[in-house]
Amino acid sequence: xxxxxxxxxxxxxxxxxxxxxxxxxxxxxxxxxxxxxxxxxxxxxxxxxxxxxxxxxxxxxxxxxxxxxxxxxxxxxxxxxxxxxxxxxxxxxxxxxxxxxxxxxxxxxxxxx
Amino acid sequence: xxxxxxxxxxxxxxxxxxxxxxxxxxxxxxxxxxxxxxxxxxxxxxxxxxxxxxxxxxxxxxxxxxxxxxxxxxxxxxxxxxxxxxxxxxxxxxxxxxxxxxxxxxxxxxxxxxx
Numbered sequence: 001x002x003x004x005x006x007x008x009x010x011x012x013x014x015x016x017x018x019x020x021x022x023x024x025x026x027x028x029x030x031x032x033x034x035x036x037x038x039x040x041x042x043x044x045x046x047x048x049x050x051x052x053x054x055x056x057x058x059x060x061x062x063x064x065x066x067x068x069x070x071x072x073x074x075x076x077x078x079x080x081x082x083x084x085x086x087x088x089x090x091x092x093x094x095x096x097x098x099x100x101x102x103x104x105x106x107x108x109x110x111x112x113x
Numbered sequence: 114x115x116x117x118x119x120x121x122x123x124x125x126x127x128x129x130x131x132x133x134x135x136x137x138x139x140x141x142x143x144x145x146x147x148x149x150x151x152x153x154x155x156x157x158x159x160x161x162x163x164x165x166x167x168x169x170x171x172x173x174x175x176x177x178x179x180x181x182x183x184x185x186x187x188x189x190x191x192x193x194x195x196x197x198x199x200x201x202x203x204x205x206x207x208x209x210x211x212x213x214x215x216x217x218x219x220x221x222x223x224x225x226x227x228x
Contacts, residue, residue, distance in 0.1 A: 035218075042218040101147065106155055
């Protein structure tokens with residue numbers, strides 16, 4: 001987990017509220033990623049960014065939004081349009097090469113009340 | 114399209130015995146393959162990866178994995194399991210020839226090492 005921080009560790013949200021999950025890295029990595037983890041389903045990619053001010057949708061982007069204004073930061077907003085947001089959210093980063101390893105943060109567990 | 118299958122949701126092994134966690138993949142080109150481990154309520158930790166070269170890859174904590182192109186497999190192994198190896202293990206693949214940069218993960222295998 002070293003070098004990538006996610007906050008908060010636990011987050012509770014009421015239905016209809018938007019919430020923003022923080023992800024910061026000090027590894028000087030160009031690429032950053034957001035994944036969602038549900039029991040028995042592995043990790044699914046929400047959004048990824050290869051460079052500042054640019055990002056692409058992953059497999060399950062609906063109901064989520066991101067920004068990449070700084071190289072170190074890649075916040076994820078879970079909007080009220082996301083119908084089932086309760087999950088464990090993982091942020092990762094890597095260098096820009098195709099063989100480079102993704103390193104993960106400690107995760108944020110979001111629960112909708 | 115790329116995909117990964119981990120056919121066993123749960124693997125139990127006695128401490129001191131060898132362990133194997135299975136992974137098969139499907140890509141249209143050549144694969145980059147990765148293994149990660151996850152402890153409860155934690156992020157994923159990188160164990161090892163195969164890019165090219167020797168089919169036997171050695172990684173962290175005594176783990177190794179064997180790339181078998183003909184069987185499209187990348188099984189994770191360890192000669193002697195420890196109770197502390199009990200965790201959730203994920204295999205992941207990226208197609209070397211594809212334009213997509215993302216990894217595709219398997220659904221995970223829960224390894225339990227019994228004392």
